[in-house]
Amino acid sequence: MPELPEVETIVAQLKQKIIGNKVIKVEVLDSLVEPKIKDLTPFRFIDVRRRAKYIIMCLDNGKYFLVHLGMTGLFYFVEKAQLEQKKKCYQPHLLATFTFNDGSILTHNSVRKIGSFRLMEEKELNMALSKLGPEPLDSEFTLGKFKEMLTQKSRAKVKVTLMDQSFIAGIGNIYAQEALYHAGINPERKIGSLNSTETKKLYESIILVLKEGIKHKGTSVDEYIHLEGAGENQKYLRVYRKKKCPQGHLLKKEAMGGRGTSYCPVCQK
Numbered sequence: 139m140p141e142l143p144e145v146e147t148i149v150a151q152l153k154q155k156i157i158g159n160k161v162i163k164v165e166v167l168d169s170l171v172e173p174k175i176k177d178l179t180p181f182r183f184i185d186v187r188r189r190a191k192y193i194i195m196c197l198d199n200g201k202y203f204l205v206h207l208g209m210t211g212l213f214y215f216v217e218k219a220q221l222e223q224k225k226k227c228y229q230p231h232l233l234a235t236f237t238f239n240d241g242s243i244l245t246h247n248s249v250r251k252i253g254s255f256r257l258m259e260e261k262e263l264n265m266a267l268s269k270l271g272p273e274p275l276d277s278e279f280t281l282g283k284f285k286e287m288l289t290q291k292s293r294a295k296v297k298v299t300l301m302d303q304s305f306i307a308g309i310g311n312i313y314a315q316e317a318l319y320h321a322g323i324n325p326e327r328k329i330g331s332l333n334s335t336e337t338k339k340l341y342e343s344i345i346l347v348l349k350e351g352i353k354h355k356g357t358s359v360d361e362y363i364h365l366e367g368a369g370e371n372q373k374y375l376r377v378y379r380k381k382k383c384p385q386g387h388l389l390k391k392e393a394m395g396g397r398g399t400s401y402c403p404v405c406q407k
């Protein structure tokens with residue numbers, strides 16, 4: 139599932155390709171996309187932002203699209219001159235098409251059709267996002283803030299908590315496992331058992347693995363691709379879907395919070 143680095147990559151690319159372009163036609167081909175969207179034309183996108191794993195597309199009519207990619211959601215942007223040539227890419231599993239006045243298109247696709255594409259007023263948008271925890275790459279997310287957050291969760295297990303979107307935003311199964319390996323912490327540990335050095339290491343590891351993910355344009359292990367192709371971060375993973383850790387130890391794999399979790403019984407205490 140796309141997590142913070144994957145969504146951040148897509149948002150940065152959407153920003154470059156669609157801001158300011160006038161949408162003259164919208165086709166909605168699946169009920170996952172709110173049907174009312176097709177009645178909004180013409181409009182322009184004035185901004186694209188990320189919050190947690192959501193994409194927020196801001197329109198010049200004061201409305202917003204709130205998009206969650208679910209497991210397999212993606213976007214294609216195709217210039218008019220390449221529409222024929224790239225049909226095989228953007229036509230399968232099509233959910234919606236946005237046509238711009240220069241003839242280029244933006245499509246939203248999803249193989250498994252889990253996710254959401256909703257039209258919202260600002261008030262609704264703020265409500266929908268109000269329960270999310272802080273953004274780990276924001277300057278306000280300091281070590282002091284992280285420590286304070288952890289004291290509220292002392293009896294919870296560390297990995298499950300990192301994946302809780304109301305605790306901290308944007309981290310899922312890939313980056314939780316990677317951060318815990320980098321920090322040398324067993325994913326089943328209770329938060330209350332972490333000492334000050336471990337907490338600091340975990341804080342730094344979260345930021346490090348997310349920044350690595352963004353630098354490599356996300357992790358393409360399943361269907362995830364960004365607007366220009368596949369991410370590269372899978373080449374740099376330490377434990378996620380691996381058999382051995384970078385030190386050569388055999389990893390253990392267990393279900394935690396319903397998700398397969400790999401960890402190193404030697405490196406992670």
Ligand SMILES: [Zn+2]
Nearest residue numbers: 383387402405
């Ligand atoms: Zn190891």
